[in-house]
Amino acid sequence: MTIDDRRPRSTSRDLERYASLFAERTKVMKSSAMRDLMALTERDEVISLAGGLPDTSTFPPDSYAQLMQQVAAESCARALQYGPTEGLESLKRCIVEVMAAERMPGIDGDDVLVTTGGQQVIDLVCKTLIDPGDVVVAEAPTYPGAVPTFCAYQADVVQVAMDRDGMRVDELEETLDRLEREGRRPKFIYTVPTFQNPAGVTMSLPRRERLVRIAAARELLVLEDNPYGLLRYEGDPVPTLRALDGGEFVIYLGTFSKILSPGIRLGWAVAPRPVLAKMNLGKQSADLCSSPMTQHFVAAYFEADGRWEDYLRSLREIYRRRRDTMLDALAEHLPAQAEWTRPAGGLFVWATLPDYIDTTDLLARALQENVAFVPGRAAFLDGRGGSSLRLNFSGVCEDDIREGVRRIGKVVREQVGLYGTLTGAAGEAAAGEPAPAPPDEGLADVLRLPDAARRGARRRAE
Amino acid sequence: MTRVAVLKGGRSLEREVSLRSGARVEDALERLGHEVVAVDVGGDLVERLRAERPDVAFVALHGRDGEDGTVQELLELLDVPYTGSGVSACIRCMDKVLAKHLMRDRGIPTPDFYAFNETAFKELGAAGALPEIEERLDFPIVVKPAAQGSALGIKFARTPADVPTALVAAFSYDRKVLLERHVRGRDLAVSVVDLEEGPVALPVVEAVPREEDFYDFEARYEIGRSEFVCPARLEDDVAAEAQRLAREVYELFGCHGFARVDLMLEEGGGGLFVLEANAIPGLTETSLLPQAADAHGLGFDALVGRLVALALARAGARA
Numbered sequence: 044m045t046i047d048d049r050r051p052r053s054t055s056r057d058l059e060r061y062a063s064l065f066a067e068r069t070k071v072m073k074s075s076a077m078r079d080l081m082a083l084t085e086r087d088e089v090i091s092l093a094g095g096l097p098d099t100s101t102f103p104p105d106s107y108a109q110l111m112q113q114v115a116a117e118s119c120a121r122a123l124q125y126g127p128t129e130g131l132e133s134l135k136r137c138i139v140e141v142m143a144a145e146r147m148p149g150i151d152g153d154d155v156l157v158t159t160g161g162q163q164v165i166d167l168v169c170k171t172l173i174d175p176g177d178v179v180v181a182e183a184p185t186y187p188g189a190v191p192t193f194c195a196y197q198a199d200v201v202q203v204a205m206d207r208d209g210m211r212v213d214e215l216e217e218t219l220d221r222l223e224r225e226g227r228r229p230k231f232i233y234t235v236p237t238f239q240n241p242a243g244v245t246m247s248l249p250r251r252e253r254l255v256r257i258a259a260a261r262e263l264l265v266l267e268d269n270p271y272g273l274l275r276y277e278g279d280p281v282p283t284l285r286a287l288d289g290g291e292f293v294i295y296l297g298t299f300s301k302i303l304s305p306g307i308r309l310g311w312a313v314a315p316r317p318v319l320a321k322m323n324l325g326k327q328s329a330d331l332c333s334s335p336m337t338q339h340f341v342a343a344y345f346e347a348d349g350r351w352e353d354y355l356r357s358l359r360e361i362y363r364r365r366r367d368t369m370l371d372a373l374a375e376h377l378p379a380q381a382e383w384t385r386p387a388g389g390l391f392v393w394a395t396l397p398d399y400i401d402t403t404d405l406l407a408r409a410l411q412e413n414v415a416f417v418p419g420r421a422a423f424l425d426g427r428g429g430s431s432l433r434l435n436f437s438g439v440c441e442d443d444i445r446e447g448v449r450r451i452g453k454v455v456r457e458q459v460g461l462y463g464t465l466t467g468a469a470g471e472a473a474a475g476e477p478a479p480a481p482p483d484e485g486l487a488d489v490l491r492l493p494d495a496a497r498r499g500a501r502r503r504a505e
Numbered sequence: 506m507t508r509v510a511v512l513k514g515g516r517s518l519e520r521e522v523s524l525r526s527g528a529r530v531e532d533a534l535e536r537l538g539h540e541v542v543a544v545d546v547g548g549d550l551v552e553r554l555r556a557e558r559p560d561v562a563f564v565a566l567h568g569r570d571g572e573d574g575t576v577q578e579l580l581e582l583l584d585v586p587y588t589g590s591g592v593s594a595c596i597r598c599m600d601k602v603l604a605k606h607l608m609r610d611r612g613i614p615t616p617d618f619y620a621f622n623e624t625a626f627k628e629l630g631a632a633g634a635l636p637e638i639e640e641r642l643d644f645p646i647v648v649k650p651a652a653q654g655s656a657l658g659i660k661f662a663r664t665p666a667d668v669p670t671a672l673v674a675a676f677s678y679d680r681k682v683l684l685e686r687h688v689r690g691r692d693l694a695v696s697v698v699d700l701e702e703g704p705v706a707l708p709v710v711e712a713v714p715r716e717e718d719f720y721d722f723e724a725r726y727e728i729g730r731s732e733f734v735c736p737a738r739l740e741d742d743v744a745a746e747a748q749r750l751a752r753e754v755y756e757l758f759g760c761h762g763f764a765r766v767d768l769m770l771e772e773g774g775g776g777l778f779v780l781e782a783n784a785i786p787g788l789t790e791t792s793l794l795p796q797a798a799d800a801h802g803l804g805f806d807a808l809v810g811r812l813v814a815l816a817l818a819r820a821g822a823r824a
Contacts, residue, residue, distance in 0.1 A: 079518065080657075399673055401670075401674050407518055407677050462669055464626050466632070
């Protein structure tokens with residue numbers, strides 16, 4: 044293969060020449076060691092429990108063909124044309140329908156901004172609210188995909204711990220008090236309250252009520268990121284923050300990515316009008332409008348009565364089985380010292396290993412066994428999360444989940460055993476055997492995080 | 506026109522860096538008028554090489570397989586001339602434990618160390634000897650996998666309680682690890698390139714950690730958290746000594762073409778210590794060897810051209 048026709052790549056002198064032109068915000072870089080490791084997870088032979096992917100192979104190809112046919116027949120010219128920045132009215136009607144299914148009936152289409160995926164909402168909210176150095180309050184751990192966005196806007200991210208009931212709202216209040224004393228005013232609180240990414244936990248109703256009250260009392264915005272709310276596998280739905288607040292201080296983020304397809308790149312924001320107007324301007328400058336082609340596609344898809352809900356039901360069924368398979372496999376293969384969450388919905392399980400295991404290093408070892416996960420540090424901005432990992436169960440078939448977890452269990456047990464040998468703790472080494480029974484559900488549901496205070500102390504011990 | 510296969514990527518943990526090195530080498534080779542065959546190294550390597558029949562292979566791989574002599578062994582077998590060090594020199598560079606023993610035997614200063622494989626702990630009770638090691642090396646102790654090329658898996662144990670954790674991390678990358686005395690001081694790198702006049706030590710590069718990271722040892726190993734100064738601001742005799750040591754290591758290990766030797770200059774007049782040698786240094790825009798070559802007046806294209814010429818000359822001499 045000769046590649047004579049390529050343009051030459053940049054030389055080091057070029058790089059220096061351009062470097063002086065780069066904006067300050069491009070200098071915010073995360074450690075590249077993990078990025079390089081993550082690149083290896085995409086090899087074909089690797090069972091990757093690292094992605095956050097829905098299983099698009101479940102969407103019937105003949106439906107796809109029929110919908111595209113319909114778009115071509117009925118709205119070819121409009122689908123190929125620019126559209127309004129705020130989105131097509133026909134799509135907004137679908138969004139209103141989805142929000143009603145999320146128990147938020149009667150949303151006014153004028154309060155909706157259609158976006159290019161839910162990710163754009165995070166970007167637009169930052170663009171609208173964040174000056175360099177402004178504070179964003181997020182959960183610990185937080186959605187790893189939000190971290191680069193916060194960094195790009197040079198936000199100062201303050202993370203608040205979670206437990207089995209979601210964000211610790213008492214800690215949130217203490218944090219807000221402290222920030223106030225320091226004269227730093229947070230602009231918004233970012234939360235994924237339902238089936239959180241990465242932790243898999245759901246914020247309890249009392250905490251939701253209290254969070255909404257705090258936001259109103261302090262006149263703070265809350266960005267409620269809710270991609271997974273309709274992917275509930277058990278239990279009763281909990282009202283969204285938007286439903287509790289009525290839309291005064293909550294910016295709601297929704298998406299078609301997990302209930303239909305991420306490839307269509309469509310999400311939306313529902314926000315107080317003045318905020319929405321600014322986000323609309325921000326969107327105009329970013330991309331003018333989201334793809335009318337896929338907006339027409341979704342509108343056509345929603346036309347047939349109950350079709351989207353039938354597909355959603357089938358997804359729920361598939362993902363529920365995959366979640367159960369993963370939880371069973373974890374119980375079978377992880378040693379007794381490991382803990383993990385038991386999500387009632389969504390796509391992720393968050394596991395925490397003994398604190399002498401560093402999951403970034405563990406990933407390097409796991410890749411030798413051709414299995415991958417997301418190391419916990421990706422979900423923190425302060426170096427915590429070192430002994431946790433995120434596992435995805437939606438994008439991988441049940442056999443691969445079982446085999447992937449078995450391989451992870453093997454390398455974890457290996458490290459537990461080695462640590463036991465190194466510290467002379469015979470009991471530890473023996474405990475490297477798989478747990479005999481599934482962990483107690485109450486305990487397993489507790490979201491355990493590494494002890495930040497202790498780690499900090501060790502770092503300073505030098 | 507020479508037909509050059511650029512071997513890059515592969516399955517090592519340094520795949521991404523290797524892809525960047527390889528891409529840059531391909532550009533240089535094209536500018537030099539060579540025919541380029543890009544090969545992302547995988548299960549079909551032997552098949553590809555047989556099919557493509559290159560005149561020479563430019564090995565732009567880093568880490569396992571590419572830098573440890575494995576790929577070089579295959580190239581020998583297939584009679585394909587290749588750039589850089591031969592099999593035995595690669596092995597000597599890649600295995601930090603072997604490298605340090607060779608240096609110590611030759612009287613080249615290298616930080617004190619102890620090395621063990623996993624079985625020493627599992628079957629010989631080596632854990633029982635950790636207190637003695639800790640006493641002799643003093644804290645902080647650097648714990649590293651014997652054969653990991655990048656900074657991955659390198660930990661600093663600050664207290665005895667940190668040592669087992671650091672060992673578990675290092676064993677994630679290799680079956681053999683070393684515990685090394687931490688030399689506090691300045692990070693230096695000297696690249697050696699085989700020019701017309703023989704192996705020449707290029708100007709010294711210093712990695713200067715950003716102020717806020719000065720006491721965070723791990724941060725110093727993260728890309729983008731250090732700034733590189735070339736030539737390093739050193740006394741003339743110190744720079745000359747670093748270059749002399751680098752050349753000596755280059756010759757001791759039997760390197761060919763090029764290599765990079767990493768050293769520490771201990772604070773408080775402790776002198777220079779050689780940490781390791783890299784048989785295939787990074788060749789990206791921000792890598793140290795190209796920066797040093799530039800400072801020496803050797804442009805990247807000339808460097809790449811020289812390495813290809815050396816590879817062909819070595820093969821010619823054997824034929």
